[in-house]
Ligand SMILES: [Zn+2]
């Protein structure tokens with residue numbers, strides 16, 4: 541569907557235009573075989589409020605950024621490899637219609653289109669690209685994804701203890717595991733989730749308990765799984781090999 545565009549002059553020009561709009565704040569986007577398929581403004585639900593963002597759909601990545609001057613200057617570029625993406629259609633809320641979630645292991649977020657037709661088009665194009673890419677790479681769709689952050693405004697009280705009321709002095713925090721808005725007391729713990737970050741991240745008390753329990757369980761499992769092999773590890777017999785392990 542797109543391959544015939546891959547090496548055309550018009551495709552290269554379009555990609556060069558996107559690159560120049562992001563300027564030094566963006567990554568080089570032109571690589572052999574990459575095709576720019578479409579672009580549009582979507583509303584992205586952010587922590588504080590929903591904001592318009594420019595989105596570019598390529599055959600292998602989704603790029604989005606903040607709009608400084610539409611069609612002239614964009615900033616805060618984000619690049620999402622499409623083989624990491626799964627989509628989920630979401631019901632309308634009072635404020636937002638035509639929503640869906642873009643989910644990856646690192647980050648998940650909600651966007652909405654101006655109309656139902658527009659959403660349909662975005663989703664069908666995205667899904668087609670994802671399918672095409674996964675089959676080309678011989679990969680299965682990802683099964684795990686990060687929880688999207690619940691927007692600050694969604695709640696005035698801590699979603700874990702339901703006691704703490706937020707104010708200018710009592711700050712909202714986000715659990716990196718479940719995405720809930722929680723108070724400081726309910727999110728004192730940090731936990732290492734290598735998929736999300738090389739540093740331990742803030743998690744709520746409930747997620748912390750679950751993460752610790754899951755870690756313990758997987759450690760026990762690996763212990764039992766390996767115990768019959770203790771002392772009998774396969775070895776090449778090469779001393780150098782053993783040392784490096
Ligand atoms: Zn709390």
Ligand SMILES: [Zn+2]
Nearest residue numbers: 715718744747
């Ligand atoms: Zn949590």
